[in-house]
Amino acid sequence: MSNIIEIKNITKEFKVLNRREGLKGSLKDLFSRDYKIVRAVDNISMNITQGEIVGYLGPNGAGKSTTIKMMTGILEPTSGEILVDGCIPYKNRTRNAQNIGVVFGQRTQLWWALPLVESFKILKDIYGVTDKDYKDMLELYQSLVDIEPLLHKPVRQMSLGQRTLSDILAAFLHNPKIVFLDEPTIGLDVSMKAKIRTLIHALNKEKNTTVILTTHDMGDVDALCRRIVIIDKGKMLYDNDIEHLKGFFGYYRTLKIRVSGSLSETAEKIAAEFPEFSVSANDEWISVLVDEAKSTVMDVLSQLQKTYKIRDMQLEEISTEEVIKKIYEEGVK
Amino acid sequence: MKRKSLGFYFRIYRKILAQDLKSKMSYRADFIISTIGMIFTNVAGFISFWILFQNFPSINGWGYYEMLFLYGFSLIALTPVQCFFDNNWNLRMRVYSGDFIKYCFRPINLFFYFQSEVFDIKGIGQFLFGLGTLIYSWNMLGLGFSALMLLKMIVFLISASLVMIALQNAAASACFWMQNSFFVLDFINKMKDYAKYPVTIFSSIFRFIFTFVIPIAFIAYYPSLVILRPDEVPLLSWLSPIVALVFFFLSYKLWMFGAMKYNGTGA
Structure with missing residues (x-):
């Protein structure tokens, strides 16, 4: 094919004027040759x-x-x-x-x-x-x-x-x-x-x-x-x-659970218990992003069950959206 | 790829125009109101002109009918810019908002494509009014008529139009370099009001400016001398078609240069 x-x-650079603050600054800018080069595409x-x-x-x-x-x-x-x-x-x-x-x-x-x-x-x-x-x-x-x-x-x-x-x-x-x-x-x-x-x-x-x-x-x-x-x-x-x-960041799945009691408090406790995973809480659900290279979702679930009364649970595969978000936020290692 | 021929552009323009007129007619109220508005604008312009001449029988050796001739001439000469190049008024907003980029993706001339988008029908009323004024004053002045005069008239009207179009193009293209360029276009638009007076009534500084800097004297004064004062036509009058062509070409190049430099806002 x-x-x-x-x-x-390809590289594209733009010349951008270094702008100064305030009215006095903009007056100075009128005559300024103080450019910086911004590399938009590198x-x-x-x-x-x-x-x-x-x-x-x-x-x-x-x-x-x-x-x-x-x-x-x-x-x-x-x-x-x-x-x-x-x-x-x-x-x-x-x-x-x-x-x-x-x-x-x-x-x-x-x-x-x-x-x-x-x-x-x-x-x-x-x-x-x-x-x-x-x-x-x-x-x-x-x-x-x-x-x-x-x-x-x-x-x-x-x-x-x-x-x-x-x-x-x-x-x-x-x-x-x-x-x-x-x-x-x-x-x-x-x-x-x-x-x-x-x-x-x-x-x-x-x-x-x-x-x-x-x-x-x-x-x-x-x-x-x-x-x-x-x-x-x-x-x-x-x-x-x-x-x-x-599979770029290892194999991730999100475990979502609903528990009795205060949502944010429980989330904090879980976060302390699993420092290697990111834990977040919203809409009555606590989400734990599990890296299956470290431990399986089932292990995490059974451990949680010992401490908390789990009323409901969901399992989500990581979406493209989340991977992309991770790449945007953390870059590629 | 071979260059697109002039015929190609005429065909495209005709199609866009026909469709555009059709859609404009479908808004009847809008159509009628804007036509009436145009008539009033012209009548008001004429009345102020008429009042002026009730008080002064002549201005610097120019009589009423001669002035009327200039007035009609300038109205006709300003019609093409009104009808075909009115989108220049929108250029600034298009460039500022980033919408201008859409014009850059077609395999046709960018200037043509942009201008073809708007046809301002109001110009037609102005044309008819100008034509009426011109014929009336022509008659009253007893200028006579011949095929050669008609030919001269057409050539010099076209070159007068080109000057105004060029002025507007150049003014509109300021927006490619400036943030707030409205005043440039507005200024040029106000200047055209002086086009209908003989340039000799101004002081020598303004005469120079209106001839060589902002050449509005080429919109009515110089070209109409060819008909009005055939015995004392200055060289500048005969040069006006060339001045017009050169000036139009330069303004087109300037406009295109700005447009090619343009690269839009972030999407």
Whole structure:
């Protein structure tokens, strides 16, 4: 399989003015040449093959947007190389634009006043989609979601969910090789989220489109991505399969118990009893994050049973969300 | 990839325009009110002009009908900027909020794509009003009529329009470099009010400024001299189409330079 995106040691630095405080400070800033260099992306490399769905994750300000902007040709890397479908994005912005589709969760790119179908027709002309391809695409869309009621509705009158759906359809319309989705499910209700995930999955399967997904919703990641890439402070933390990730910190499970008596007091006592595990209390439940390399959940449970009267219990596998949270907070050891 | 032809852009523009008009018409009240508003704006502008001339029979050797001619000329010349480039007024907000980035992902000219988004229909009323004024004063001045005059008129109206478009582009693109750039655009917009007066009525400093710094004298005064005073056309009048083209090109380059430098806010 060929690489659709090749990124080799890219770094992006921004020059930021060191701002001073107060009115006097801002007056001084007017004439200041006192810049500091901020490295938003620091020596990142990755290859992405055609047809992959890659979850591109990282806390706010990690450098995700900057990387995406370099891949779409809006920013030029300070050093390193990017090839998207064999060409350098910032040198061939127009050609690159023909190859990609972009969706921002909360910013529509459709014509605000126009019914969706008219936006589609204009996009068809802009991207030079043939009549046959256009017709086939609409048929495919029809088979995946019920677009008929959307087609004749002005984008302005749509709900956020309908608009996001429309934006995704518009981004795939010219059958681009790569689609960048930036938080496509932000602010949507559960059923709409599911609908959009199904749609993205189906379009990826059907058209073998490469999808780069940035999100903070681990539901998106679980539903769509086999591979995830995590960056923080501009540095690559992780680039591998999602299955791999779960065993990344050892095998964790969360034991949740409900006990009689004061919740926080008991939690404190348990925490003292098991200093190697993290213990938290909320909603009447006490959670113990058990590292099964150290002792099994059953051992912990039977030991707890000796001291406390356990009224109820639950066992949870660690979620992607928790692993990611741990990576964000603690980094990779 | 080959460059997109002019025909391609015309086709796209026509489609967007047709759809946009359709959707605007569907808001009938809004459409009617904005049309009435435009008529009132023009009538009010005309009344203040008329009152002025009730008190002064001529200004610096310019009679009522000549001034009316300039007035009509400037109204027509200001129509394209109103109709086709009104989105410049939104540029600052788009850039500030980060929404501008959405324009950067299409395989078409960024300037075109941005401007094509808005067509301001109010300009049409202004055009008709200007045309009426121009024809009336043309008649009263007894300028006569020939195909060559019409051709001159069209060429010089287009170059006058280009000057205003260029001024607005340049002013709007200030937002790529400045946080609060509204006053730049607003200032240029206010300056265009001086365009309808003969530049000779101003003091020499302002004459210089309006010709070479903020060239609003090219919006009505210099180009209309070609028709109004055919015996004493200054060189600057004949140069106005070239000035307009160069100035428009430079403003376009400046706008694009700013837009290409733009890289949005964090998403």
